[in-house]
Amino acid sequence: MSLESRIKIAKRVAQELSDGDTVNLGVGIPTLIPDYLGDKKVELQSENGILGMGPTPDEENVNMDLISASKHPVTLDVGASIFDSSDSFVMIRGGHIDVAVLGVLQIDQYGEIANWAIPGKDILGVGGAMDLVAGAKRIIVASMHQAKDGKPKLVEKLTFPTSGNGRADMLITEHAVFKFTENGAELVEQLSDLSLEELQEITGAPFTYQDSVVNR
Amino acid sequence: MSLESRIKIAKRVAQELSDGDTVNLGVGIPTLIPDYLGDKKVELQSENGILGMGPTPDEENVNMDLISASKHPVTLDVGASIFDSSDSFVMIRGGHIDVAVLGVLQIDQYGEIANWAIPGKDILGVGGAMDLVAGAKRIIVASMHQAKDGKPKLVEKLTFPTSGNGRADMLITEHAVFKFTENGAELVEQLSDLSLEELQEITGAPFTYQDSVVNR
């Protein structure tokens, strides 16, 4: 999982965010996004009780009671607020987060997400994943195109446990951007020089596309 | 409804309250209680969002955004806190109020309360009555012994609409103190010089008593 690819994905996700959006960033690639927002000001929400999460503090300003959901020390942006876990999930589950950017283990052709458990392995952590899937207004999945074992993340049908009935709106990988509708996945942008056939080969689900977006 | 009788009831209820109790006082007679607490410090809770409600302010310190549930201007005692309506009813409905002192239209021999609606009349107000009946740890009913029309408030069976499944622990009138158990009402104290027979006559439900508490 090259840093270069991860940064490419983070940059492309950043383009999807608008000034003033309230955004919850999952662990992994999503945490890279704040570095690529340029002049855009988004409001970062953290499920442990922050709206307006700022960057990592200097070592001398660390307070381990001011941390992100990834448990790293953070700061507060001007205009930030603090609340408890129940109020934080009012915000998340009540549809007040404009965009959740999540990683996935798998995602199906309609945008259904599997991002918390691997079959046959211990299933001992879920955190706020299912709450975000159920509650965010818009879900962007930021993920490498393939898992470490080479298997495609985008699949016809999930073989990993689902994270719920909520659907992703978009999948951004190092190779492509897909949008999801009731009719399935649509390739809307290629981000690498793979040919259409090469892309299809490493993708586990059918997808539609307009001719204009395909590498020639 | 003489002021003297109302004060007598308020004083007797005050005896039931202990230092440190969190108390919600309904409208009517209960609002007289704070004047008769002596050295006892109780914490007054108001359902519009106060714990630690203090006395009426001087006219110059009135703020109509600092009011009681009866909509009168109040002050805050030292150590008071402010919260919103949903949190206020977490406190009330979650069993965190030690004592609710309520008025009634009727109360049955097991302590079931009717305090919000008169049959045949417009039923257009309930306020927090049912929440307090459902949630308070202990309910003391403070009421004149008879309604204005002379009918007894303590009855065998409610003819007025019930306020819920919660039961009063005690009824204090200008004539008597009753306790309620699964076995019905027990007269535990006479507060006027009515004979037992006279008391029975103006009371609409049977009650038990120990000989020692009865006027001779």
Added chain:
Amino acid sequence: MSKVIKRSELSNLINDGDTLLVGGFGLSGTPFTLIDELATLGKKDLTVVSNNLGEKDKGLGILLHTGCLKKAVGSYFTSNRDAVNEWSKGNLEIELVPQGTLAERIRCGGAGIAGFYTKTAAGTKLAEGKEEKEFDGETYILERAIKGDVSLIKALKADTKGNLVYDYTGRNFNHVMATAGKTVIAEVDEIVEVGELSPYEIVTPHVYVDYLVMNNYVKIGGRYVVAGE
């Protein structure tokens, strides 16, 4: 990107038939300016969710003379004779809800919760038609979430982002209503720069607030009066 709008823009934000969540308890924490404006708009068939309909000719009470209301949902209408009259004449539907249930139903509306089980009102007339369920030997009733098309709320101060703080018990239903409206308009006495409200002090984070309208009243002697000219 400013959230500040003129009261006259209210007209475009409210449609006939809308459900409005309106903050306030008695006349405390009441968006008087927004209500004044609403009274002039000639809207029809509105449902208002509010603890009470103000008092006679005060607060929400003034809407009873405008014909804009179809229904009121709240806990206490007895103290406003006009509300009682309109109801008696069949001009106004009333849904009576225990105060704690009202607050919680609105909170659920804002929290993505469809309904909850409470003991409050179980076994009473107000439980008629509601699903009952036993939990640990006690009877609970199912109460459904309330959401609004538009919330009209009142705060003391906002910052320019829309973070809100309230004046004492003026908080009441305003915060939960901010979470439960599709469009949320907050009337405020003052707008301060971002950063002037501390992260601990903010009661309603800006994410819940779409628009800010300046209060047309000023508080004198603890009571709001029309601003002098």
Added chain:
Amino acid sequence: MSKVIKRSELSNLINDGDTLLVGGFGLSGTPFTLIDELATLGKKDLTVVSNNLGEKDKGLGILLHTGCLKKAVGSYFTSNRDAVNEWSKGNLEIELVPQGTLAERIRCGGAGIAGFYTKTAAGTKLAEGKEEKEFDGETYILERAIKGDVSLIKALKADTKGNLVYDYTGRNFNHVMATAGKTVIAEVDEIVEVGELSPYEIVTPHVYVDYLVMNNYVKIGGRYVVAGE
């Protein structure tokens, strides 16, 4: 009437088989002193409700070496290898709950609400055995309230009445847990006189707090360390 007790009194307040609600997210807002004390008590068959079981050998993680735990209820255990091991060996039951559902279930426990309907986890393995219900065409699941016999929480400051304020995200689950325990013990860094905390600043009103215990750690460089001698 003082609520302040010594940590050694914890032994009398917790019984074998109790359900404990323990505040904290990661190691933030964690009652380290109370957990240290609990680890020495030789209690048995405890159920701990907490977002996570601390980290390996830190926070609640230390209880995994004491044999006092029967069950853990929380949202994230993967990051503590000891918890995973104890579970694999069959020494520890785990009930996995989405984080938002966990917070809301505890809030309901404190609010007299028996259960609520959420979309979170509907259609997933974590909904198995839970009642489903359709609302407005969407599937919700019924989640039940959680109550504790004892809550062990962490605040920054208390006043002598027991009103609490928290340090930034140290608030997390602590406030709702204060509402949902039969006995509530708050570990604090400092106790101030009544009146020093403003009515607006207080997050957890004193009515929820039974006992106060002084923190045995001090914060240096933003991290709690054992107080020097």
